[in-house]
Amino acid sequence: MKNKYIIIDSKDNCATALEDIPQNAKINLIDRSIEIHHEIPLGHKFAINHIEKEDYIIKYGEIIGIATEVINEGEWIHTHNITSSYLEVTKDG
Amino acid sequence: MDEGFLGYPRSNGTVGIRNKIVVVSSVVCVNTVVRRVAEKIDNAVAITHPYGCGQRGISFSNTFNILGGLASNPNVYGALVIGLGCENLLSSSLANRIKDSKKPVESFNVQDVQGGTINAIEKGLGICRGLDQEAREIKREFFDFSHLTLGLECGGSDSTSGITANPLVGVVSDKVVSLGGTSILPEFTEWIGTEHLLSRRAINEEVALMIKTPIKDFLERTMERGIDIRGTQPTPGNIAGGLSTIEEKSLGNIAKAGKAPIQGVINYTEKPGGKGLWLMIEPGLDVESVTGLAAAGAQVIIMTTGRGTPFGNPVTPVIKICGNPKTCDYMASNIDVDASRIITNNKSIGDISEILWKMLKDVCNGEQTSAERLGFEEDIGIWRARGL
Numbered sequence: 001m002k003n004k005y006i007i008i009d010s011k012d013n014c015a016t017a018l019e020d021i022p023q024n025a026k027i028n029l030i031d032r033s034i035e036i037h038h039e040i041p042l043g044h045k046f047a048i049n050h051i052e053k054e055d056y057i058i059k060y061g062e063i064i065g066i067a068t069e070v071i072n073e074g075e076w077i078h079t080h081n082i083t084s085s086y087l088e089v090t091k092d093g
Numbered sequence: 094m095d096e097g098f099l100g101y102p103r104s105n106g107t108v109g110i111r112n113k114i115v116v117v118s119s120v121v122c123v124n125t126v127v128r129r130v131a132e133k134i135d136n137a138v139a140i141t142h143p144y145g146c147g148q149r150g151i152s153f154s155n156t157f158n159i160l161g162g163l164a165s166n167p168n169v170y171g172a173l174v175i176g177l178g179c180e181n182l183l184s185s186s187l188a189n190r191i192k193d194s195k196k197p198v199e200s201f202n203v204q205d206v207q208g209g210t211i212n213a214i215e216k217g218l219g220i221c222r223g224l225d226q227e228a229r230e231i232k233r234e235f236f237d238f239s240h241l242t243l244g245l246e247c248g249g250s251d252s253t254s255g256i257t258a259n260p261l262v263g264v265v266s267d268k269v270v271s272l273g274g275t276s277i278l279p280e281f282t283e284w285i286g287t288e289h290l291l292s293r294r295a296i297n298e299e300v301a302l303m304i305k306t307p308i309k310d311f312l313e314r315t316m317e318r319g320i321d322i323r324g325t326q327p328t329p330g331n332i333a334g335g336l337s338t339i340e341e342k343s344l345g346n347i348a349k350a351g352k353a354p355i356q357g358v359i360n361y362t363e364k365p366g367g368k369g370l371w372l373m374i375e376p377g378l379d380v381e382s383v384t385g386l387a388a389a390g391a392q393v394i395i396m397t398t399g400r401g402t403p404f405g406n407p408v409t410p411v412i413k414i415c416g417n418p419k420t421c422d423y424m425a426s427n428i429d430v431d432a433s434r435i436i437t438n439n440k441s442i443g444d445i446s447e448i449l450w451k452m453l454k455d456v457c458n459g460e461q462t463s464a465e466r467l468g469f470e471e472d473i474g475i476w477r478a479r480g481l
C-alpha cells in the first residue's frame with residue numbers, strides 16, 4: 001500500500017503529495033477526511049486546515065511562507081497563493 | 094542496558110569505531126608509493142591527494158588540516174606520513190600535527206631512502222606492519238554516545254530528499270544529541286533562507302550572529318557581482334517539483350539537523366568545541382564536505398541521497414540513505430537504508446528513523462557500510478577556497 005501524502009511535523013498546516021492526487025479525491029487524515037479541490041502533483045502541497053490571508057504556512061514545524069489569499073482545506077498551496085516570509089524578514093538586512 | 098556502542102579507546106580520550114592505519118602522502122609526487130604500501134596491509138588505507146607543493150594561504154592550510162585531521166580521527170590507530178623531500182608541505186610538520194592526537198606516528202621522505210622507491214616501499218611496509226600489530230592488541234569496549242560525533246551530509250538530492258530522508262535523519266541526529274553526543278551540519282550555502290530560523294535556535298546571541306554574519310557577507314559579495322541568490326531560489330525546476338519559497342527549499346536541507354539547539358559555528362576541518370549540534374562553514378560539495386567532517390573528528394557520517402552516490406571516506410564510514418524508489422532499485426548495492434518505503438510501503442518517518450538508528454549503532458559496532466564493502470575508501474576532496 002502506498003502513502004498518498006506526508007505531513008512532516010505535527011504543527012504543519014500543509015501536507016505534501018507522494019503521488020499525483022486527482023481533483024475531487026478524498027484524502028483520509030487521522031481524524032477526518034478532506035476533499036482535494038485541484039489536482040495536486042507529486043511533491044506539491046495542499047492545505048489540511050483553513051488558512052486565512054496573511055497566516056503563516058507551516059511545514060517542518062517552521063514558517064515556509066505567508067498566505068496571499070484565503071486558502072481552504074484541501075486546496076493546492078504554491079507560488080500563486082503564498083509568498084516568502086524570509087524575503088520580508090531580511091529586506092532591511 | 095543504556096544506549097551505547099563498542100568502540101576502540103584512544104590515548105587522548107576519544108573513541109574509534111574503526112581501528113585503521115593510515116598512510117598519508119604529504120605531496121602528490123609520492124601518491125603511488127603510498128598506495129603500494131597501504132594495499133599490502135589489511136588494516137591500512139591510503140590518504141592521497143593532488144596537492145602539497147607550491148601551495149599558499151588557505152589552500153595550503155586546508156590541505157594541511159585535512160590531511161592532519163583525517164589522520165587524527167578517532168577511527169585511526171596510527172599513521173605513517175611519506176613525503177618526497179622538496180615540497181613545501183613537509184612530512185615532518187604533518188607528522189607533528191598528527192602527534193597532537195597522541196597517536197603513534199612515523200614519517201620519512203623518499204629522497205632520504207637509499208635505493209629509491211623499492212626500498213621506500215619496503216621501509217613503509219615495515220613501519221605499517223609494526224603499527225598493525227599494535228593496533229590488533231586494542232579491543233572494543235562499551236561507550237555511551239557522548240563519545241560519538243556524527244556528520245550530516247546530503248548530495249545528489251532530489252524532490253524526495255527534503256520530505257523523506259532528511260527529516261528522518263533529523264530524528265536520528267536529535268537522538269544522538271539527546272544521548273550526550275555531537276552532530277555537525279555542514280554546507281552553509283544551503284542554509285540561505287533559514288538564517289532567521291536557525292539563529293533562533295542558537296544557544297546565545299553570539300552564536301546567532303555567527304550564523305547570520307557569514308550568510309549576510311556571502312549574499313553581499315554575490316550581490317556586488319550582480320547576483321541576488323535569494324531571487325534565484327527556488328529554481329524553476331524546484332517550483333515545478335512543488336517547492337514554493339527559498340525557506341521551504343532550505344528547510345528541506347537543514348531538516349537533517351533535527352530540532353536541537355545550535356551550540357556554535359565552526360570552520361572547515363575544525364573540531365566542535367563541545368557536545369550537541371554544531372554548524373560548519375563550508376561550501377557544500379559532497380566529497381569536500383564529507384572529508385571536512387571526517388577531518389573535524391566525525392567517526393560516522395549519514396548521507397542522504399535521492400539520485401544515489403557511491404563514494405566513501407578513508408577513515409569515516411558513510412551511511413547512505415535514499416528516499417527515491419527508483420534509485421533504491423537501480424543503486425541498491427550503494428544504499429544502506431531504503432527510505433523510499435515511506436512512499437511505496439506506507440511507512441512513516443518514525444518507522445524508518447528506527448531502522449536508521451539501528452543501522453547507525455550496527456555501523457558503530459563494526460558492521461560495514463555499502464561503500465566499505467565495495468572498498469570505496471580513497472575518496473578525498475579538499476576545499477581550496479574558490480571565492481566564497
